[in-house]
Amino acid sequence: MHESHMSLVRRMFEEFTGAGTAELLLAHLTADAVYRTTAPAGTALDERFVGPAGVREYFRRAGELLQVDEVRVTDYFESGERIVVLGTERLALVGSAETSTHDWATVVTFRGPAIAEVCVLEDLSLLKQV
Secondary structure (H helix, E strand, O other), rough: OOOOOOHHHHHHHHHHHOOOEEEHHHHOEEEEEEEOOOOOOOOOOOOEEEHHHHHHHHHHHHHHHHHEEEEEEEEEEEEEOOOEEEEEEEEEEEOOOOEOOOOOOOEEEEEEEEEEEEEOOOOHHHHHHO
């Protein structure tokens, strides 16, 4: 029997907020999984990152551009094959004094026991300055 979707997503966010890593997410993606954000058009994060290698590339780019100063999860909701996670975060643009504090939502969609899509809705307008 596989781990429940909710349990897996909770552990993924505990890993990210605690250690700042996404290895648990990467280990549970389908081969064609899509990771996307609401990054401003024309910025380095404004694309669909596909498969584990693509998602790894997203986190590499994000790490070069943004420093995550604080992430806090406030709620989890489940509906069928989707888990919605809500929270707040404080980001800083690497090499700059520019910061942003805002709410975010992440929708994790499963296909069977694996993650087929992650959509992160957040204010990444800091990236317009890069």
